[in-house]
Amino acid sequence: MPLKEYIGLSRINGPLIFIENVKNVGYNEVVEVSYRGQTKLGQVVQISDEFAVIQVFQGTEGLAVDTTRVKFLGKPLEVKVSDEILGRTFNGIGQPIDGGPEIISGTYRDINGLPMNPSSRMYPRNFIQTGISAIDGLMTLIRGQKLPIFSGNGLPHDRLAVQITKQAKLKGEKAGNFAIVFSAMGIKHDDAQFILSNFEESGAIENVVTFLNLADDPTIERIATPRVALTAAEYLAFERDMHVLVIMTDMTNYCEALRELSTFRGEVPSRKGYPGYLYSDLASIYERAGMIRDREGSVTQIPILSMPNDDITHPIPDLTGYITEGQVVLDRALHRKGVYPPIGILASLSRLMKDGIGEGYTRKDHPHLSSQLFAAYSRVQEVRALASIIGEEELTDIDRRYLRFGEAFEREFISQGFDEDRSIEETLDLGWKLLSYLPSSELTRVSEAELKEHYKEIKR
Amino acid sequence: MGDNKKIGELYLINGPVVKVRKATGFMMHEVVKVGDSKLTGEVIGLEGDNATIQVYEETSGLKPGEPVEGTDRLLSVTLGPGLIGKVFDGIQRPLDALRVKSGDFLQRGIVAPPLDLDKKWDVEVEIKEGEEVKEGQVIATVKETPLVEHRIMVPPGISGRAERVKASGKYTIDTTLMYVANEDRKHKIRLYQTWPVRVPRPYKEHLMPDEPLITGQRVIDTFFPISKGGTAGIPGGFGTGKTITQHQLAKWADAHIIVYIGCGERGNEMTEVLEEFPELVDPRSGRPLMERTILIANTSNMPVSAREASIYTGITIAEYFRDMGYNVALMADSTSRWAEALREISGRLEEMPAEEGFPPYLSSRIAEFYERAGKVKCLGPEDKIGSISVIGAVSPPGGDFSEPVTTHTKRFVRCFWALDKSLANARHYPSISWLDSYSEYNTELEGWYAENVNAEFSKLRARAMSLLSEDDNLQQIIKLVGEDVLPDDQKLIVRVAGIIKIGYLQQSAFSDVDSFCEVKKQFEMLRLILMFYNRSSALISKGVAISELLNGDILNTLMRMKENIPNDRLEQFKEIEKELKNFFDSLDKKYENIKEAS
């Protein structure tokens, strides 16, 4: 079928262009918009028999109403996938930008993918050891999980993401068939460079696929970037049997691009000006993590987002938390105290951990131990609040022991080096060691048998 | 209507909402086939010759000018043997059949019959030729699973004489079992019937709730019980435990049938049920839980309009089993996603929004949904009694309960299980707040508890609740000045409230022993904790120092009895009671000579 080409627009509004009297054009179809030798990609976002509305991924800068040419390609936005993508770097809509050749062999895939049939999913149960005690012990990452990092400006989320990526391994298994898909949305060059050079250092670079939309790249392109990246990830996981870890940063920039577009489309805004469908839109990204019955690979997602004003109730972290399977929350107070990684234990959670820890997975005492550590550390917060009012001297003996436990817990358990890779056994033993600051009568979450086996009270 | 097809022409596509011209003869809520790829849609607006349609599948690639075909059928569900143990999407497409047809990812335009048409069921026909039958009457039964006898009923609105009645035997669901003849015509009665999802199924009369839906969750059964036929809302921010609570109820509630609707939530949570329920055993019947469970899965990444429909699909299936005389429990996780689907469609229709962009009819939709719960006398001469209990999760943005979906839900439910973020952060699970939650069924159910558990039950509950609320007041003081300054009688309250919180209210869903707690066990636990309080309180009023009371192993025993005593070994409470008595008897003796202070 010949491609349909039109000359002249009726209107340009922000990233949107309007064309009248188009025929035989489908909803969500891709278009090529060209003017004075430059060509940009766009997508039909609304269509009627009178006009088409198109969002232009690379922005409408430099387009004119009268002579811009619009070619309708008759297909949705696609990306070409094959083994050749490993080690390559692409822009935010999947075009190579590393100076290398075009992807030659391979098949085109719609970047929106298709929803996974819930009855095809396999429930994820394999523990990934990240070597980071706070995560492995208290918010265990599971292969096929979507576990975001909620961060804030200036907090070390990139370091943490890099450390997880470098150290992640299944217990008792070599790294093996492992790939990283890195999707950058609106982040600074330096941040992207930091992450990429660390991947390189760790020797993982052959198995990294990078999609870069940096801070000075077109905003609207960002809407496609995570989808392009996940299309590549799904291909590697479910057709090439790889275990794919997808790092997506910064989801906040993604959401802002979506808000911008929505505003130009004149949609009724919901909270803080974000569109009412932000939840569904984010879900169409995050739900692309998982495992499938009878297939080898997996897609594990670690999205990173910065919470505007460190506010966890802001729509972006809020809706993300409602979709993902937990969250790792970075805490500014801990960061100020010099704790790395500054993981705010109580606000963090891994929902898949319950089925991936304990006997046969990590160690038998893990479920109770983690529950006890949470409970004790939560008590520490109460005691600290009290101590700040009545003074430490006025505290009861037990309360003072909680304070000591709290300090040690932050210094020894949460804190660790950027290159320190702890085994799960080390992490769990460390947890028990710290619990020993507390009298056994306080440890109601662990069983008496576990106490007998692991607990040695430290008095004073 | 005739056989000539109604075909309109697409002229606008805006996400899941499309508009059609020349839609002559389309009915409101009629199912239509949209475009060349025949996507399923439903008419949601008619104006002159134009129709507005919500499409239940992704609309990418649709073009103006493509045809839209009417089907003359309202959006309906198919009700018959084969429902149980299945997982359907929001418009009752069986997901396992779709998997066979389209692989692991859901392609568009795929249809599959909701129920297996080839399977032959063992049908026991209970009606004789020529017998008069009434609407709702059970005319045949099928043992659908070892747990559920599926009762084939005369559909509502049909009564008359049974003719050409088939003998008992093995039949597929589209077999005509008999005809029911009356003045108008002869009605074919098959093993299945269909029903439009947006129309509540009729019943004879509404009955007052008088029996709890036992959930095995202490904080619910003891403090905030829901009745069979009752309604409950579970609001809570992300990660506070809505889904786990709903799963716990789906596992352990003493209902005959569970309908679990995953509405706009995670795919893995459905998978979890699908993998876990066939393995889990119903504590009452010893059979796998899947044998009484029906799942509706329209996850967050599936089309948003089918999410809107999923709630109706689920409740209509629930009503069908209610009509057989069963107690059905329906969980909807999360009703907020359903409300958001309404909002999204409404936005695309450019309707005037009310609060936070939600359409003005949000509140009436929520009311209509919860009104389909209840305990009823069913249609049919047998006077069957059935019930639907509805438990809806609510996901308030930012965890703020003053938002529209939470506030409207609160108006229409009678149990409110408020999840508290700070409890969840402290890993106090279930994080149902004992201060903010309520149940309006407490008084109605008192009689049942007195008769079936113990005459003292309500008194103990009230006592424990008042300790918890006194404790809440004392906590305000402790936050300011520390516990040490409290007099001993108040310290005792704080300590006993602590035992109630840790040893009673906290209940891990993942514990082998404690995930489900018999009501009798609940009673024993509460009785012993309060016995500890009463006897300690007596000693303290005599001037005995509180340290004497808190020293022994007894506290530890009380905190751990939930894990140490299994549901089938309740006699072990006797030993704890003995231990308690000995402990206090010896203290009483020691302080025999001290006179009552004050």
Ligand SMILES: Nc1ncnc2c1ncn2[C@@H]1O[C@H](COP(=O)(O)OP(=O)(O)OP(=O)(O)O)[C@@H](O)[C@H]1O
């Ligand atoms: N009764 C319980 N026992 C043990 N753990 C629990 C219990 N309830 C909740 N949890 C813990 O809390 C986590 C979150 O619970 P859940 O998934 O039910 O939250 P939710 O309210 O449904 O969140 P969302 O709105 O994001 O879906 C669980 O993964 C589990 O770790």
Ligand SMILES: [Mg+2]
């Ligand atoms: Mg949930």
